[in-house]
Amino acid sequence: MQVKMIFWQALTPVHPGTGQDSSSVIDLPVAREAATKFPVIPASSLKGVLRDGREDEGANRIFGSLEKAAELTLTDARVLFLPVRSYAGTFAFLTCPLVLERLGRDQKALGLPGLQAPIPTPQQTEALLPQESEIVHNGQVILEDIDLTAKPGAVNDLAKELGQRVFGPEAAYFQKRFALVSNDVFSYFCETALEIIARVRLNSDSKTVERGGLWYEEAIPAETVFSSFAIGTDGFEELDRSFIQLGGQASVGRGLLRRLGGGV
Amino acid sequence: MYEEAYKRWKATLEDAIWLEATTRAPLAIGLGNSSPLENGLALHHTYGVPYLPGSALKGLLRRAAARYGLSEPEKEVLLGEGPDPKQKKPGNAAYLVYWDGWLHPDSKSPFQKDVITVHHPDYYGTRGKAWPTDFDDPNPVAFLSVRPGVKFHIPITCPAENAQDWPHKAAELLAWALEHLGLGGKTNAGYGYFAVKLPERPKGDREQALELLESYRARIEKIKPRNERQELDFFLRELADKPPTVRKPVLEAIKKHLQDWKIWNPGNPQHARIQELLDI
Numbered sequence: 001m002q003v004k005m006i007f008w009q010a011l012t013p014v015h016p017g018t019g020q021d022s023s024s025v026i027d028l029p030v031a032r033e034a035a036t037k038f039p040v041i042p043a044s045s046l047k048g049v050l051r052d053g054r055e056d057e058g059a060n061r062i063f064g065s066l067e068k069a070a071e072l073t074l075t076d077a078r079v080l081f082l083p084v085r086s087y088a089g090t091f092a093f094l095t096c097p098l099v100l101e102r103l104g105r106d107q108k109a110l111g112l113p114g115l116q117a118p119i120p121t122p123q124q125t126e127a128l129l130p131q132e133s134e135i136v137h138n139g140q141v142i143l144e145d146i147d148l149t150a151k152p153g154a155v156n157d158l159a160k161e162l163g164q165r166v167f168g169p170e171a172a173y174f175q176k177r178f179a180l181v182s183n184d185v186f187s188y189f190c191e192t193a194l195e196i197i198a199r200v201r202l203n204s205d206s207k208t209v210e211r212g213g214l215w216y217e218e219a220i221p222a223e224t225v226f227s228s229f230a231i232g233t234d235g236f237e238e239l240d241r242s243f244i245q246l247g248g249q250a251s252v253g254r255g256l257l258r259r260l261g262g263g264v
Numbered sequence: 265m266y267e268e269a270y271k272r273w274k275a276t277l278e279d280a281i282w283l284e285a286t287t288r289a290p291l292a293i294g295l296g297n298s299s300p301l302e303n304g305l306a307l308h309h310t311y312g313v314p315y316l317p318g319s320a321l322k323g324l325l326r327r328a329a330a331r332y333g334l335s336e337p338e339k340e341v342l343l344g345e346g347p348d349p350k351q352k353k354p355g356n357a358a359y360l361v362y363w364d365g366w367l368h369p370d371s372k373s374p375f376q377k378d379v380i381t382v383h384h385p386d387y388y389g390t391r392g393k394a395w396p397t398d399f400d401d402p403n404p405v406a407f408l409s410v411r412p413g414v415k416f417h418i419p420i421t422c423p424a425e426n427a428q429d430w431p432h433k434a435a436e437l438l439a440w441a442l443e444h445l446g447l448g449g450k451t452n453a454g455y456g457y458f459a460v461k462l463p464e465r466p467k468g469d470r471e472q473a474l475e476l477l478e479s480y481r482a483r484i485e486k487i488k489p490r491n492e493r494q495e496l497d498f499f500l501r502e503l504a505d506k507p508p509t510v511r512k513p514v515l516e517a518i519k520k521h522l523q524d525w526k527i528w529n530p531g532n533p534q535h536a537r538i539q540e541l542l543d544i
Contacts, residue, residue, distance in 0.1 A: 011269075011272060011273050011276055012273075012363065012364060013309065083310050085309075085310070085312070089265075090265055090266075090310075090311060090312065091310050091311075173265070173268060195309040195310075197317075197319075198294075198296060198297060199319055200296075201323075202323060202327075204326065204327045204330050207451070219309075221309045221310050222269075222308070222309065222310045222311075223269070223310050242276065243276045245361070245423075249319075250357070250361060251318075251322065251344060251357055251358040251360065251361050251362060252317070252318035252319040252321075252322050252361075252362055252364075253318035253361060253362060253363035253364045254318075256273075256276060256277075256363075258272065258276055
């Protein structure tokens with residue numbers, strides 16, 4: 001049995017829809033974890049796209065058939081870093097202790113080395129940053145409608161380790177935007193700072209909106225980084241793709257993900 | 265930072281058909297989006313730069329398709345088809361992907377301050393009950409638009425293999441629509457028109473075949489009984505490694521020429537070879 005950690009990054013907004021009415025203003029919400037309300041890409045979406053409709057013997061072996069279960073197991077792709085618009089530095093890569101502790105726990109359970117760097121606990125009003133940061137404005141990190149006190153130098157080792165593991169040679173671009181915030185602040189942005197896209201359907205002749213032709217879609221914004229595991233005896237080469245497209249609204253360009261470094 | 269993201273995005277979609285669209289007029293797209301000003305503009309959620317939403321491009325293409333009178337099967341491939349509950353048809357998704365058009369990083373400061381002035385607010389507000397007069401207070405509304413001369417790159421892809429004619433067709437239609445129908449709001453006031461550079465379309469087999477035939481036509485006409493042998497040698501050598509669909513019209517023309525001269529004879533080894541190539 002082999003285990004691999006896989007990181008994906010959204011290059012365009014991703015819409016892993018629920019297909020269900022949210023009974024809120026948003027007509028088409030994205031899938032979320034039931035307990036945390038963090039957005040998530042269900043493993044079934046990933047697996048379906050990787051299989052790509054193939055029904056041959058090889059695909060049946062790796063992805064399963066009615067007779068036999070799959071040899072390759074994929075887990076849900078969870079949000080690792082959420083991009084949130086920042087007053088300075090365009091956007092910040094946010095994460096919180098809960099996300100990192102869960103990741104470490106899963107890594108340990110699957111026999112992978114966990115994070116070496118300590119994970120400090122930020123206060124509600126703090127953003128813990130590495131020494132070199134681009135998202136600080138007058139001692140504050142201003143994200144959407146929340147202002148946090150910047151604590152530069154509080155997560156140097158963590159930023160370095162995460163950058164190297166997830167982004168490899170592109171680590172610097174990540175580190176200068178990285179911020180560790182409290183679980184509550186992260187949850188708040190997961191629920192309120194996703195991209196909301198208004199869509200209309202126009203009447204071709206009059207160029208005005210048709211009755212009932214206005215709806216709101218939610219999407220996980222471009223730049224979001226997801227982590228997932230692949231577990232199994234075979235078929236890991238199926239994951240060796242530089243990019244995939246998944247989720248809803250594909251024909252208008254949603255759901256382009258690139259595979260990041262990966263490895264252990 | 266945006267430049268890096270742009271490069272990454274571009275590299276990922278390198279197999280796409282790329283349109284380069286430059287604004288010839290101001291662009292006001294996403295006027296209804298929420299914004300600190302009164303009118304919005306379609307700005308990328310993460311990077312804050314203007315962009316052309318893929319859904320707007322696809323919608324524009326749908327309008328162009330209606331104008332062009334495309335057939336139903338063509339529309340199904342290009343645009344997809346919604347489910348039809350009456351006939352219990354499940355519908356199908358489009359076969360092509362219309363990605364967002366991204367701002368080219370060379371296009372610096374793409375915004376301009378714009379203003380729209382409502383001259384008769386009472387007339388519009390009461391739906392025509394109050395008369396519009398010259399004594400009304402004009403109400404200027406400031407907003408941002410994209411200035412002319414800003415370059416966007418639009419990729420179109422088709423996930424199916426060996427179907428690259430479709431994205432080319434879509435690209436040509438979209439180019440026409442961006443130049444003539446306009447994208448976004450206020451197209452009747454001259455907003456949203458582009459100058460578009462299309463990628464070169466690789467020549468299809470048919471076009472190549474016609475070109476080849478054209479280049480040889482005179483030489484085929486000159487085949488006489490006296491030089492027949494060496495000429496046929498030449499043609500058989502030249503055409504040997506051309507794809508069958510490309511060489512077919514030339515071979516047919518030679519055969520017809522020989523038949524017109526009444527010297528076509530399947531027993532002749534050269535003639536037999538021509539027939540053999542035609543039958544492949």
